[in-house]
Amino acid sequence: MTPNKDTDRAEIRRHPRFSREEGQAALEFLLILPVFILIFLLLIDLSLMMYQYVSVSNAVREGSRFGSVNCGDGACTDSEVQNRTVSRSGGVLSDVNEVTVVWMDNNLDGSNRGRGDSVVVTVNHPYNFLFLPATMPVVSCADMRLEQSDQTLALPSGAGCQG
Numbered sequence: 001m002t003p004n005k006d007t008d009r010a011e012i013r014r015h016p017r018f019s020r021e022e023g024q025a026a027l028e029f030l031l032i033l034p035v036f037i038l039i040f041l042l043l044i045d046l047s048l049m050m051y052q053y054v055s056v057s058n059a060v061r062e063g064s065r066f067g068s069v070n071c072g073d074g075a076c077t078d079s080e081v082q083n084r085t086v087s088r089s090g091g092v093l094s095d096v097n098e099v100t101v102v103w104m105d106n107n108l109d110g111s112n113r114g115r116g117d118s119v120v121v122t123v124n125h126p127y128n129f130l131f132l133p134a135t136m137p138v139v140s141c142a143d144m145r146l147e148q149s150d151q152t153l154a155l156p157s158g159a160g161c162q163g
Helices: 005-014 022-071 078-087
Strands: 099-104 118-128 136-144
Touching: 022 078, 022 099, 022 118, 022 136, 078 099, 078 118
Parallel strands: none
Antiparallel strands: 099 118, 118 136
């Protein structure tokens, strides 16, 4: 009896040793695993960047608010607003040189700071990605009008939080 190529191939396909597909699933999993890990690590990195952006934005608003409420009469300096901004950043900012404070004279009369002028606090903080060799700037800015305490009128006395 002479061997027939067609019957030999059919015999191989029917044999359970050659017809299992568990190896195919394992190979597909190994091909997809690096892509899945990369997407997961990028998700973690972008989440950390968003945390830093929110922290920097809140710190900028806090620093600008501090300057607008406490510096309306020109009594504070840029460094006080910068230190307040850094201290309110939740540990994200550590260098006061990342914080820029600009006092705007809206009256255009060249006089000292006063009611109606504004303070602009800007932060440009570099975010270093953990899993990529890249850096992205986290930038936030807040502009608030200066307030000056009016000593001519007494403050109303409220009931407070009495229950």
